Amino acid sequence: MKDVITLAIESSCDETSAAILKNGREVLSNIISTQIETHKKFGGVVPEVASRKHIESIDEVVQEALDTANMDFKDIDHIAVTYGPGLAGALLVGLSHAKALAYTLDIPLVGVNHIEGHVSANYIEHRDLKPPFITLIVSGGHTHLVEVKDYGVYEILGRTRDDASGEAFDKIARAMGLGYPGGPIIDRLAKLGNKYAIEFPRAHMDEEYDFSFSGLKSAVLNYLNAKKMKNEEIIVEDVAASFQEAVVEVLSSKAIKAALDKNYKTIALAGGVACNSSLREKITEMAKEHGIEIKYPPLVLCTDNAAMIGCAGYYSYINGRRDDMSLNAVPGLKI
Ligand code: KG4
Ligand code: ZN
Numbered sequence: 001m002k003d004v005i006t007l008a009i010e011s012s013c014d015e016t017s018a019a020i021l022k023n024g025r026e027v028l029s030n031i032i033s034t035q036i037e038t039h040k041k042f043g044g045v046v047p048e049v050a051s052r053k054h055i056e057s058i059d060e061v062v063q064e065a066l067d068t069a070n071m072d073f074k075d076i077d078h079i080a081v082t083y084g085p086g087l088a089g090a091l092l093v094g095l096s097h098a099k100a101l102a103y104t105l106d107i108p109l110v111g112v113n114h115i116e117g118h119v120s121a122n123y124i125e126h127r128d129l130k131p132p133f134i135t136l137i138v139s140g141g142h143t144h145l146v147e148v149k150d151y152g153v154y155e156i157l158g159r160t161r162d163d164a165s166g167e168a169f170d171k172i173a174r175a176m177g178l179g180y181p182g183g184p185i186i187d188r189l190a191k192l193g194n195k196y197a198i199e200f201p202r203a204h205m206d207e208e209y210d211f212s213f214s215g216l217k218s219a220v221l222n223y224l225n226a227k228k229m230k231n232e233e234i235i236v237e238d239v240a241a242s243f244q245e246a247v248v249e250v251l252s253s254k255a256i257k258a259a260l261d262k263n264y265k266t267i268a269l270a271g272g273v274a275c276n277s278s279l280r281e282k283i284t285e286m287a288k289e290h291g292i293e294i295k296y297p298p299l300v301l302c303t304d305n306a307a308m309i310g311c312a313g314y315y316s317y318i319n320g321r322r323d324d325m326s327l328n329a330v331p332g333l334k335i
Helices: 036-040 047-068 088-105 114-125 165-175 182-190 214-229 236-262 277-288 306-318
Strands: 005-010 015-022 026-034 078-084 109-113 133-138 143-150 153-159 266-270 293-295
Touching: 005 047, 005 088, 005 306, 015 047, 015 306, 026 047, 026 306, 036 047, 047 088, 078 088, 078 114, 078 306, 088 109, 109 114, 109 306, 114 133, 114 143, 114 266, 114 306, 133 236, 143 236, 153 236, 165 182, 165 214, 165 236, 182 236, 182 277, 214 236, 236 266, 236 277, 266 277, 277 293
Parallel strands: 005 078, 078 109, 133 266, 266 293
Antiparallel strands: 005 015, 015 026, 133 143, 143 153
16 A cells, blocks of 8 residues: 655644554654743743744744655655644644645645644653544643543544643742743652642542643642742652642543443553653553553653644644535644
8 A cells, every 4th residue: 555644733732743554553753943032031922922923933934844754845745734733823824834734736725623732742652552542631721531542533522621731730830930841850850859848638539531730739828828928949850749649640540440430451641740750650650550551652742743733734634524614723622
C-alpha cells in the first residue's frame, strides 16, 4: 500500500507547530515555535498577542517542517489541522493557512480536535498501542477521564467541574510569584519539598469520575494569605510538593478506579500535565499493584505540538473524514 504523508498544523494556544508524518505514527518532522517567552511577561497567554505571533511564524514553521522531512508540498497527501478547542484568533491562523494550502494543492483537508490530538500522541510513542484503553487527559485547558473505544470513538467518563489541572498548577505558581507556565516550575520545586508538610484537601466528589480543583486552589491561596498576614515564612518547596501531591493523588486514584471498574489493563496519560514527574511515578506505582500498565508520551509530545494532530488527523483521514473550505474554528469544541 502507498504511504500516506500528512502535513499537520497546530496553533490553538501559544505554540505554532507543523509536522510531517508517514502513515500516521512515524514522525518525519515536528517543528514547534513557542511563544512562552513573550507571554511570560504577562503571567499568562494574551490571546491577541498569540494570534499575531502565529501569523508571524506560521509560514516559516511549515517550510521548516517540510525541509526537515526532506519533502516538498507535492509529496503531501492531506492536511490535518486543529480547529478547536482553543483561542479563536489563534486557531484561525492555523486553520486559514491549512485551508489555503489544501485549496492550492488540491488535497484533502481534515479538521482535528486538539484534545484528540493529545490522546493520539501516545500512538506515536507506543507503536503497539491500540484502542480500547482508558486515557487521562490533563492539560492547561482540560481534565478528562475517557474511555477510548476505537480510533476517534470516545466515551467521557468524567471531567473537571471547574479548573483544569494545568490551570490549577499555573494559578498556584502565579500566586507564589513563580512565573509561567507554573506546572514545570512546581514540578521542579516539589522535588525539594516535603509533600506531607501541609494537608491540603482532596476533592473526591460523589460523581465518581469527575474532578474539581477550585477547592484545593482556594485552600492553597488561603494558606498563603494566612502566612503572609502572620508574617510567617512560606516554604515554597513544601507548598509546591503538598499541592502537587493533592492533585496527583486524585488524578491517579480516579484513573485507576475507572480502569478497574471498566476492566482495562492500560491507561494512557495525555496533555501538558502528563509531563509531571510525580504523576508519572505515582500512577505507575499505584497501577502496578493492579496489573495495569501506564503509558505516556515523551515530554515534547505531551505539550502542544503538530505531530499529535497529524496522528489523530491520519486516523480521521483513513476513516473517510473530509472537511471543506467552510470549516470554522470552534473554540469550545468538545471531544
Ligand atoms: O497540553 P498543553 O501544552 O496545553 C493545553 O492544551 O492546555 O498543557 C499546558 C499545561 C500548562 O498548564 C502547564 O503548566 C502544564 O501543562 N504542565 C505541567 C508540567 N509541564 C507542563 N503541569 C505539571 N507538571 C509539569 N511538569
Ligand atoms: Zn494542548
